[in-house]
Amino acid sequence: MPVTIRANELGRFGVDRPTLLLDEERARRNIVRMAGKAAAAGVQFRPHFKTHQSAAVGEWFRDAGAEAITVSSVDMAAYFAANGWQDITVAFPANVREMALIDALARDIRLHLVVDAPEAVTALAHDLRHRVHVWIKVDVGKRRAGIPWDETERIRDLAQRIHAAKGLDFAGLLTHAGHTYDAPDAAGVVAIHSSSLARMRQLQAALRAGGVDPGVISIGDTPGCSLAQSFTGADEIRPGNFVFFDLMQARLGVCTNDDIAVAVACPVAGKSAARHELVLYGGAVHLSKDTCRDARGRPTYGCLATWTGDRWGSPEPGAPVISLSQEHGLVQVEDELFHSVDIGDLVIVLPAHSCLAADLYSEYLTLRGKRLPRRRSNDRVTTPATAT
Amino acid sequence: MPVTIRANELGRFGVDRPTLLLDEERARRNIVRMAGKAAAAGVQFRPHFKTHQSAAVGEWFRDAGAEAITVSSVDMAAYFAANGWQDITVAFPANVREMALIDALARDIRLHLVVDAPEAVTALAHDLRHRVHVWIKVDVGKRRAGIPWDETERIRDLAQRIHAAKGLDFAGLLTHAGHTYDAPDAAGVVAIHSSSLARMRQLQAALRAGGVDPGVISIGDTPGCSLAQSFTGADEIRPGNFVFFDLMQARLGVCTNDDIAVAVACPVAGKSAARHELVLYGGAVHLSKDTCRDARGRPTYGCLATWTGDRWGSPEPGAPVISLSQEHGLVQVEDELFHSVDIGDLVIVLPAHSCLAADLYSEYLTLRGKRLPRRRSNDRVTTPATAT
Numbered sequence: 105m106p107v108t109i110r111a112n113e114l115g116r117f118g119v120d121r122p123t124l125l126l127d128e129e130r131a132r133r134n135i136v137r138m139a140g141k142a143a144a145a146g147v148q149f150r151p152h153f154k155t156h157q158s159a160a161v162g163e164w165f166r167d168a169g170a171e172a173i174t175v176s177s178v179d180m181a182a183y184f185a186a187n188g189w190q191d192i193t194v195a196f197p198a199n200v201r202e203m204a205l206i207d208a209l210a211r212d213i214r215l216h217l218v219v220d221a222p223e224a225v226t227a228l229a230h231d232l233r234h235r236v237h238v239w240i241k242v243d244v245g246k247r248r249a250g251i252p253w254d255e256t257e258r259i260r261d262l263a264q265r266i267h268a269a270k271g272l273d274f275a276g277l278l279t280h281a282g283h284t285y286d287a288p289d290a291a292g293v294v295a296i297h298s299s300s301l302a303r304m305r306q307l308q309a310a311l312r313a314g315g316v317d318p319g320v321i322s323i324g325d326t327p328g329c330s331l332a333q334s335f336t337g338a339d340e341i342r343p344g345n346f347v348f349f350d351l352m353q354a355r356l357g358v359c360t361n362d363d364i365a366v367a368v369a370c371p372v373a374g375k376s377a378a379r380h381e382l383v384l385y386g387g388a389v390h391l392s393k394d395t396c397r398d399a400r401g402r403p404t405y406g407c408l409a410t411w412t413g414d415r416w417g418s419p420e421p422g423a424p425v426i427s428l429s430q431e432h433g434l435v436q437v438e439d440e441l442f443h444s445v446d447i448g449d450l451v452i453v454l455p456a457h458s459c460l461a462a463d464l465y466s467e468y469l470t471l472r473g474k475r476l477p478r479r480r481s482n483d484r485v486t487t488p489a490t491a492t
Numbered sequence: 493m494p495v496t497i498r499a500n501e502l503g504r505f506g507v508d509r510p511t512l513l514l515d516e517e518r519a520r521r522n523i524v525r526m527a528g529k530a531a532a533a534g535v536q537f538r539p540h541f542k543t544h545q546s547a548a549v550g551e552w553f554r555d556a557g558a559e560a561i562t563v564s565s566v567d568m569a570a571y572f573a574a575n576g577w578q579d580i581t582v583a584f585p586a587n588v589r590e591m592a593l594i595d596a597l598a599r600d601i602r603l604h605l606v607v608d609a610p611e612a613v614t615a616l617a618h619d620l621r622h623r624v625h626v627w628i629k630v631d632v633g634k635r636r637a638g639i640p641w642d643e644t645e646r647i648r649d650l651a652q653r654i655h656a657a658k659g660l661d662f663a664g665l666l667t668h669a670g671h672t673y674d675a676p677d678a679a680g681v682v683a684i685h686s687s688s689l690a691r692m693r694q695l696q697a698a699l700r701a702g703g704v705d706p707g708v709i710s711i712g713d714t715p716g717c718s719l720a721q722s723f724t725g726a727d728e729i730r731p732g733n734f735v736f737f738d739l740m741q742a743r744l745g746v747c748t749n750d751d752i753a754v755a756v757a758c759p760v761a762g763k764s765a766a767r768h769e770l771v772l773y774g775g776a777v778h779l780s781k782d783t784c785r786d787a788r789g790r791p792t793y794g795c796l797a798t799w800t801g802d803r804w805g806s807p808e809p810g811a812p813v814i815s816l817s818q819e820h821g822l823v824q825v826e827d828e829l830f831h832s833v834d835i836g837d838l839v840i841v842l843p844a845h846s847c848l849a850a851d852l853y854s855e856y857l858t859l860r861g862k863r864l865p866r867r868r869s870n871d872r873v874t875t876p877a878t879a880t
Contacts, residue, residue, distance in 0.1 A: 120589035121567070122870070154818060176819045177773075179509070196819055197761040199773055200836040201508035220762055223835045248820055249762050249771050282817070373585040374608055374637050383637050385565075385587055389851050389869035393781040429670070430542060430847055431564045431584055431869070432636055447611045448588040459818055463777050465870050480868070481777035481819070482510070482853050 109420060109441055111411040111450045114369050117473040119450060122390035123369045124461070126468035126476065127415055130365035131156075131347055132164050138329065138346050139168040145335045150174050150193060152324060152344025155459045158468065158478035159187035161347065174324065174342040178202045178209070183479050185213050194218065195278065195324075195342060197241060197249050200227040210234035218278055220250050222265055229269035238266050239278040239322065242307060244300040246282040253279070253303040256310045263316050276319025276339070279304055284327035290357035297328035305337040327358045350458035351406055351419060352396035361418050366462055367409060368453045369469075370433065372445050380442050381426075384433035386453055391428060392460035398424055406455040408435055415471050416452045425453060497808060497829055499799040499838045502757050505861040507838060510778035511757045512849070514856035514864065515803055518753035519544075519735055520552050526717065526734050527556040533723045538562050538581060540712065540732025543847045546856065546866035547575035549735065562712070562730040566590045566597070571867050573601050580604065583666065583712075583730060585629060585637050586612050591619040598622035606666055608638050610653055617657035626654050627666040627710065630695060632688040634670040641667070641691040644698045651704050664707025664727070667692055672715035678745035685716035693725040715746045738846035739794055739807060740784035749806050754850055755797060756841045757857075758821065760833055768830050769814075772821035774841055779816060780848035786812055794843040796823055803859050804840045813841060 114123075135151075142149035151165055152174040162184065165173070172191040175181045178199060181192045193216035198206070200223070209215050211234045219225055220241040228236065240262055243250035251258050259277075266274040281300035287293045304321045311318035323335070324342025326349075335341060348366040349359040370386030395403035399421055408423035409416040423441055427434040433453070445451060455461035462468075466483075468476040502511075523539075530537035539553055540562040550572065553561070560579040563569045566587060569580045581604035586594070588611070597603050599622045607613055608629040616624065628650055631638035639646050647665075654662040669688035675681045692709045699706035711723070712730025714737075723729060736754040737747040758774030783791035787809055796811035797804040811829060815822040821841070833839060843849035850856075854871075856864040 115589070121565070121587065177509070196773065197771065197835075199509065199759055199761060201503070201759050201838075221835050227836070247764075247767065248815070248817065248822065252766075371587055371589050373587060376635075378640075379635065383585065385584070388780070388782065388848055392776070393848070394776065427636070429636065430851075434636065447585075447609050448615070450589075460776055460781070463818075480852075 107410050108444060109408050109410055109423065109451050110445050111369060111416070111452050113413060114450050117469060119369050119469065121371065122386045123469050124465040124467070125367045125369055125452070126470050127365045128470045128472065130363060131161065134346050134349065134363055134365060135164055135168045138343060139170060142341055143169070147335050147338055148172060148340035150322070150340050150342045151347070152176070152195065152342050153184060154180065155344045155347055156462065156478065157183070157480070158476055159184070160476040161478070162187060162189065174344065177481070178205050179484055180479070181209055181215070185209055190214055192216065193239070193342070195280070197221070198224050198228060200224055203227070203231040206236070207232050207234055210236045216275060219262070219266070222262060225262065225265045225269060225272070229272055232271055235271055235273060237273045237275040239275045240266070242277050242279045242304065244279045244281050244303045245296070246280060248282065250279065253307050256307065256314070259307065260311055260314050260316050263311060263318065267317065274317065274319055276321060277304055277308060278322040281323065281325050281328055284325050285352070285356070287327065287356065290331055293327040293331050293356065293358065297332045300328070301335070301337055308337070326353065327356060330358045345459055348458040348462065351454045351456050354419070355396055364454055366458045366468070367416050368455060368461060369450050370453055372447055372449045372451060373432070374447060375442070377442070380437060380439065382435045382437055382442070382445065382451070384435060384451065384453070385431065386433040387431040388428045389430055389464060391425070391433065391453060391455045392457060392464060393428060394457035394460045396456040404456065405433070406453050408437070409452040409454050411452055416454070419454050495798050496832060497796050497798055497811065497839050498833050499757060499804070499840050501801060502838050505857060507757050507857065509759065510774045511857050512853040512855070513755045513757055513840070514858050515753045516858045516860065518751060519549065522734050522737065522751055522753060523552055523556045526731060527558060530729055531557070535723050535726055536560060536728035538710070538728050538730045539735070540564070540583065540730050541572060542568065543732045543735055544850065544866065545571070545868070546864055547572070548864040549866070550575060550577065562732065565869070566593050567872055568867070569597055569603070573597055578602055581627070581730070582606065583668070585609070586616060588612055588615040591615070594624070595620050595622055598624045604663060607650070607654070610650060613650065613653045613657060613660070617660055620659055623659055623661060625661045625663040627663045628654070630665050630667045630692065632667045632669050632691045633684070634668060636670065638667065641695050644695065644702070647695065648699055648702050648704050651699060651706065655705065662705065662707055664709060665692055665696060666710040669711065669713050669716055672713050673740070673744070675715065675744065678719055681715040681719050681744065681746065685720045688716070689723070689725055696725070714741065715744060718746045733847060736846040736850065739842045739844050742807070743784055752842055754846045754856070755804050756843060756849060757838050758841055760835055760837045760839060761820070762835060763830070768825060768827065770823045770825055770830070770833065770839070772823060772839065772841070773819065774821040775819040776816045777818055777852060779813070779821065779841060779843045780845060780852060781816060782845035782848045784844040792844065793821070794841050796825070797840040797842050799840055804842070807842050
């Protein structure tokens with residue numbers, strides 16, 4: 105059968121404009137695989153839910169045995185607490201402006217917070233009435249948030265403050281080796297993972313030698329957790345993107361093309377024969393403006409995928425998304441594919457970065473036609489569970 | 493008074509996480525200015541509402557005399573029709589998958605559609621029961637959608653098809669000279685504007701000479717409409733971004749810094765003294781990953797603005813947003829500013845591109861503390877006005 109990119113079968117589910125698709129089978133397989141890897145390694149599995157932000161998808165993690173989760177905002181914690189999750193880490197420096205909501209959550213669930221500054225510890229100790237578990241955010245090389253791993257004195261000082269604060273339970277050392285995303289390839293990812301974990305162990309030992317209980321070690325980036333053979337020294341892993349993966353991860357060698365579990369269905373709105381371009385109803389507000397590198401190293405917003413009749417197949421390297429404006433997407437396609445679709449047909453775009461693309465929608469459409477609601481990052485939750 | 497970037501006065505409105513701010517006074521001034529310019533030129537003012545997507549902000553346009561509007565999707569048309577707008581152009585190639593909703597809208601309001609392909613004309617003529625006004629989308633150099641302006645034969649053929657179709661009223665020739673955004677400076681914008689309009693007039697004359705009624709001319713990009721001294725030959729203008737403007741427009745010389753009417757308030761979540769960086773609670777899901785060029789030509793996601801006590805002031809070129817992940821933003825700041833803010837303070841980010849940043853939120857907070865709801869691009873509207 106010739107390759108096709110025409111996905112008009114989706115019309116039976118009412119797909120008539122850009123629509124976020126979810127392959128439940130692949131997502132469940134990704135979840136089970138990572139949960140199994142954590143279990144085999146004897147580490148706590150605390151998946152990051154910022155990628156999917158859906159109570160329904162959360163249930164698939166529960167089916168795989170997950171009981172503890174990670175989120176990236178207090179709002180997101182409130183959403184999942186309202187959906188039955190009782191053990192949540194907010195893996196973002198504690199926002200001292202949200203003490204009332206944090207305290208309400210701490211009353212209802214086992215809440216973990218992250219800090220990298222003494223001011224935050226002081227504020228938490230002063231303002232919270234309910235106990236929270238507090239982690240020190242350590243920077244092992246990402247150079248974003250956290251105290252650099254080799255600044256042992258600062259970290260020891262912070263640990264002592266947390267140990268000394270009433271109402272705060274010191275949990276341990278937490279890092280996100282997100283610089284794995286900048287690695288050239290899979291071997292580079294593994295090298296960063298190994299050195300990051302070694303740095304965390306070294307820090308842990310230094311604190312212990314200095315007479316401070318360093319707690320446990322929590323790590324968590326999808327590239328490292330997917331490719332690593334071992335988590336020696338880690339007590340907990342917090343990967344997130346792996347539930348869906350995306351073109352960026354596939355290009356980095358972290359997953360196979362068959363692991364990519366979300367895509368966006370877009371109507372073809374126009375065709376330029378002169379430029380060999382499809383004009384999609386599908387722009388920056390449907391895909392996000394994040395990019396990854398294509399096979400030739402050029403930045404791309406995504407690419408079309410083949411369609412097998414009931415699901416998408418492989419990314420089509422000959423059909424990159426080369427330009428996005430608010431609602432328009434331009435796809436440069438090779439001759440045969442260009443002539444195989446008409447205006448009004450549906451095609452499948454694999455976005456560069458699934459976390460940002462998915463956050464543009466308030467629901468998923470599964471390949472079996474189920475619509476699963478999801479929150480978007482700037483939605484607010486007010487429920488009895490979170491009212492102060 | 494020394495320059496300050498600390499905007500903690502916003503705390504009185506409950507700002508405790510990334511929040512989309514709107515300076516109503518500036519937005520109203522931007523609207524009145526453009527409406528006045530259209531009136532003075534004797535052209536129809538049909539502002540594009542994709543930038544604000546808010547019924548409340550739409551009322552400010554009504555206050556300035558606007559009666560006709562532009563949108564970029566059928567959903568957006570349905571939203572504004574449900575909010576009392578009776579004359580709407582969907583300035584995106586007609587999506588033949590949404591005929592039922594288009595037909596319902598055409599029943600209730602004066603609906604204008606845009607086409608650039610015979611297939612779309614055939615579909616509209618066949619499927620719609622209610623009359624619509626149809627424009628031909630012309631490409632004057634943007635190279636996105638539309639038929640190139642110098643392919644007169646194709647355009648004449650399409651115009652004849654529309655004229656011949658029962659139920660379709662041929663309206664005219666419509667273009668978006670969006671390549672003004674790629675101009676090096678204001679003079680470059682004006683040059684593109686002038687040549688684009690000349691091309692449209694030339695096309696119009698060629699069609700007329702060929703015996704086809706070419707209808708009227710509609711143009712509309714914010715850079716061109718803001719800087720042009722005249723619209724000779726145009727019958728209608730459709731700018732959109734000017735209601736808010738943004739850093740991109742200011743850097744291009746299209747507006748002054750004092751015209752920028754939206755910004756995002758972000759809590760400071762951390763500080764790196766070694767790197768002179770602030771870590772903001774404010775990432776790609778709060779600002780979008782769109783970029784513009786800074787003074788040195790480097791891409792930037794935005795920059796901090798000064799704060800005058802009750803509104804933001806000028807962009808701080810010494811405080812660019814250099815990195816965005818999902819929730820984190822990194823701002824590189826000069827020494828004095830770095831020491832002037834603490835963890836938990838609020839700062840103001842001017843995003844590179846206001847249309848995409850605003851679309852991440854479901855409400856605006858005005859500087860006087862009013863919360864104005866807005867739709868987001870993937871929201872769906874179902875109202876009596878749009879049910880089939």
